[in-house]
Amino acid sequence: SQQGEEDPQALSIQEGENATMNCSYKTSINNLQWYRQNSGRGLVHLILIRSNEREKHSGRLRVTLDTSKKSSSLLITASRAADTASYFCATDAEYQGAQKLVFGQGTRLTINP
Amino acid sequence: GAGVSQSPRYKVAKRGQDVALRCDPISGHVSLFWYQQALGQGPEFLTYFQNEAQLDKSGLPSDRFFAERPEGSVSTLKIQRTQQEDSAVYLCASSLGGLETQYFGPGTRLLVL
Numbered sequence: 248s249q250q251g252e253e254d255p256q257a258l259s260i261q262e263g264e265n266a267t268m269n270c271s272y273k274t275s276i277n278n279l280q281w282y283r284q285n286s287g288r289g290l291v292h293l294i295l296i297r298s299n300e301r302e303k304h305s306g307r308l309r310v311t312l313d314t315s316k317k318s319s320s321l322l323i324t325a326s327r328a329a330d331t332a333s334y335f336c337a338t339d340a341e342y343q344g345a346q347k348l349v350f351g352q353g354t355r356l357t358i359n360p
Numbered sequence: 361g362a363g364v365s366q367s368p369r370y371k372v373a374k375r376g377q378d379v380a381l382r383c384d385p386i387s388g389h390v391s392l393f394w395y396q397q398a399l400g401q402g403p404e405f406l407t408y409f410q411n412e413a414q415l416d417k418s419g420l421p422s423d424r425f426f427a428e429r430p431e432g433s434v435s436t437l438k439i440q441r442t443q444q445e446d447s448a449v450y451l452c453a454s455s456l457g458g459l460e461t462q463y464f465g466p467g468t469r470l471l472v473l
Contacts, residue, residue: 289464
């Protein structure tokens with residue numbers, strides 16, 4: 248089973264708008280990562296935020312982390328059609344007695360031209 | 361430079377058939393991971409290698425699943441006596457070490473009839 252939950256499961260917006268996706272997790276973490284997956288492809292690493300960081304930026308991406316609420320958000324500003332993909336959060340939590348990367352179920356983002 | 365490659369990209373197997381999936385990680389990457397991704401879900405951890413040592417195989421769903429990395433580079437995931445529920449995309453990822461940024465291959469889509 249997966250420990251992360253993304254919200255919403257699906258999001259459809261117009262090109263140029265901002266997209267916000269949320270991720271909640273259950274156990275304490277060392278870091279949280281966001282990945283993107285285009286249809287039929289492997290995952291691409293977007294950004295990593297450590298547990299002692301609250302916000303991180305990379306280009307049009309902004310990630311926040313609230314360890315007290317065990318949640319993170321990914322904001323994509325000025326969205327483009329090429330941003331259409333599924334987005335997953337992943338935590339390196341100690342889970343079931345072993346360190347492993349645990350993914351959420353993902354948010355399917357559609358950018359309409 | 362070359363990324364992670366996987367072969368075959370697609371595999372159709374008859375129920376009961378054995379299959380072998382190959383992963384070529386990025387050269388020099390110590391850590392190698394296998395994940396199983398069902399349609400519409402996030403990747404689920406199967407097993408983890410550090411060099412040739414299989415440090416965690418807790419995610420392998422049954423003893424029909426076996427993975428190896430004998431020389432600490434190429435890895436093979438073998439599924440014996442395939443069942444329909446084994447149908448999924450099998451993703452391989454590698455990293456310089458541990459659970460930080462992972463580089464994913466394109467995956468092998470397995471369909472068991």
